[in-house]
Amino acid sequence: MTAVYLNGELCELPAAATLEQAVREAGAPEGGRGVAVALDGEVVPRGDWAATPLREGQHVEVLQAVQGG
Numbered sequence: 001m002t003a004v005y006l007n008g009e010l011c012e013l014p015a016a017a018t019l020e021q022a023v024r025e026a027g028a029p030e031g032g033r034g035v036a037v038a039l040d041g042e043v044v045p046r047g048d049w050a051a052t053p054l055r056e057g058q059h060v061e062v063l064q065a066v067q068g069g
Contacts, residue, residue, distance in 0.1 A: 005059045013054065020049040026062035034065040 001012045006022055013021055019039060028035045032046050038061040044052055054060070 002054055002056055004054050004057065007060070007062060017054045018050055019044055019052040019054060019060065022054060022060045023049060023062055026060075028062055028064060036063045036065075037061065038063075 002015055002017050003010055003012055004017075004022065005011070006026055011022070011025060013025065019037060023032060023035065023037055032049070035046070037044050037046075037049065038059075039052065039054075040059050
């Protein structure tokens with residue numbers, strides 16, 4: 001297991017988890033439309049999510065744009 005901070009909460013993910021798995025765990029919609037992700041404070045392009053491995057203790061922030069006012 002790999003423990004990371006997902007939106008400020010400690011989260012256990014499978015060993016060798018990727019950023020894409022963390023995004024799904026956060027409940028983001030399939031395909032990531034309207035979603036931005038930062039790993040340790042750096043924005044990661046959507047095309048890199050599946051190829052970005054997570055390490056113990058990293059901080060992942062998943063943000064979703066919402067419509068309204």
